[in-house]
Amino acid sequence: MPAYDLEVAQTVSGCPTASSAVQDDLGWALGVLLRSYLRATDRVLADVPGGARGYRLLSAVVRDCPGSQLALAQAVGLDRTVVTYLLDDLAAAGLLERQADPADRRTRRVVATPAGRARLAESDDRLRRVEQHLLGDLGAEESETLRRLLQRVAVRLHGQTGESLTCTGIEALAGS
Amino acid sequence: MPAYDLEVAQTVSGCPTASSAVQDDLGWALGVLLRSYLRATDRVLADVPGGARGYRLLSAVVRDCPGSQLALAQAVGLDRTVVTYLLDDLAAAGLLERQADPADRRTRRVVATPAGRARLAESDDRLRRVEQHLLGDLGAEESETLRRLLQRVAVRLHGQTGESLTCTGIEALAGS
DNA sequence: TATTGTTATACTCTATAACTATA
DNA sequence: TATAGTTATAGAGTATAACAATA
Numbered sequence: 527m528p529a530y531d532l533e534v535a536q537t538v539s540g541c542p543t544a545s546s547a548v549q550d551d552l553g554w555a556l557g558v559l560l561r562s563y564l565r566a567t568d569r570v571l572a573d574v575p576g577g578a579r580g581y582r583l584l585s586a587v588v589r590d591c592p593g594s595q596l597a598l599a600q601a602v603g604l605d606r607t608v609v610t611y612l613l614d615d616l617a618a619a620g621l622l623e624r625q626a627d628p629a630d631r632r633t634r635r636v637v638a639t640p641a642g643r644a645r646l647a648e649s650d651d652r653l654r655r656v657e658q659h660l661l662g663d664l665g666a667e668e669s670e671t672l673r674r675l676l677q678r679v680a681v682r683l684h685g686q687t688g689e690s691l692t693c694t695g696i697e698a699l700a701g702s
Numbered sequence: 703m704p705a706y707d708l709e710v711a712q713t714v715s716g717c718p719t720a721s722s723a724v725q726d727d728l729g730w731a732l733g734v735l736l737r738s739y740l741r742a743t744d745r746v747l748a749d750v751p752g753g754a755r756g757y758r759l760l761s762a763v764v765r766d767c768p769g770s771q772l773a774l775a776q777a778v779g780l781d782r783t784v785v786t787y788l789l790d791d792l793a794a795a796g797l798l799e800r801q802a803d804p805a806d807r808r809t810r811r812v813v814a815t816p817a818g819r820a821r822l823a824e825s826d827d828r829l830r831r832v833e834q835h836l837l838g839d840l841g842a843e844e845s846e847t848l849r850r851l852l853q854r855v856a857v858r859l860h861g862q863t864g865e866s867l868t869c870t871g872i873e874a875l876a877g878s
Numbered sequence: 879t880a881t882t883g884t885t886a887t888a889c890t891c892t893a894t895a896a897c898t899a900t901a
Numbered sequence: 902t903a904t905a906g907t908t909a910t911a912g913a914g915t916a917t918a919a920c921a922a923t924a
Contacts, residue, residue: 680731
């Protein structure tokens with residue numbers, strides 16, 4: 527994925543010419559798309575403490591059933607110490623609570639509050655709009671084709687890396 | 703881009719069910735792809751000092767004609783102080799040189815060495831292979847379709863964000 | 879006085895390892 | 902002794918600002 531000049535074979539004052547056009551390069555397209563994606567999701571999740579990782583955690587709490595923090599950390603693919611920090615912030619914002627577990631007093635059961643569920647629903651909504659916006663002016667059919675192909679590629683890559691399917695796509699944001 | 707259960711309407715012990723399947727979600731696919739992309743490029747560029755940003759810089763030096771460090775920084779979208787550090791490492795590795803500019807003794811003209819050009823060529827080669835590997839088992843026709851659609855989307859997004867076309871796709875790595 | 883490049887300072891993340899309270 | 906959660910420490914990375922040398 528080299529850097530590119532605007533034109534294919536532009537020659538500038540004796541310098542070597544660019545070998546590829548922007549239009550032909552997958553890496554460039556992927557880069558632009560992913561960059562836009564990261565920027566947009568970052569902006570959209572600004573009101574969730576911890577940003578993308580906070581969202582991911584909140585999402586897991588709401589959807590994957592509350593469990594211990596350790597189980598939560600593993601499901602989301604974060605270190606347990608990081609989870610502590612993130613939960614602190616999410617709890618301070620009133621989006622979830624740590625409840626005592628009567629069975630094992632070492633563990634804390636993490637439960638989302640109504641406010642947390644509401645915030646999550648809003649975030650989900652915005653994220654869906656972001657996705658639609660990213661695809662932009664593609665027609666319905668093309669859009670569907672792109673989604674399908676990306677899905678195929680992603681499913682295969684996912685199988686290779688052996689990640690937990692419970693994790694969300696935004697997980698990449700953390701660079702974990 | 704919510705987190706997902708494996709099944710669409712799996713209900714676990716009274717918890718709310720997951721609302722979407724993995725297969726349908728663009729965000730998830732983009733996340734997986736992005737993660738794989740970053741991992742692969744990171745690995746492939748490990749022998750370039752500064753990693754992806756070092757590569758980007760080296761690439762700009764070789765292809766966009768050597769200029770002042772400031773011009774270089776702007777072309778690549780990095781802070782000039784970071785460029786200083788990166789150039790230090792690239793120069794120490796013998797991939798480029800800082801030459802005095804007879805016209806303006808404040809500026810340094812950055813020029814790639816033969817070793818630098820060779821290293822860049824290798825990196826470009828590997829990056830292309832990475833791209834092909836990412837698309838993996840898509841057929842030739844599908845692969846072409848995906849590239850074309852991504853290209854369309856990317857060109858449009860690119861126009862919206864007003865980035866310099868000289869920048870490479872890997873720029874996303876820096877999270878700039 | 880403005881500009882190029884460098885160096886220094888501070889701040890944010892992250893990762894590792896200690897610590898506590900239970901079991 | 903082992904585990905869940907927390908807190909403390911250290912390191913990398915980044916950003917901001919001060920600095921030296923030219924113009």
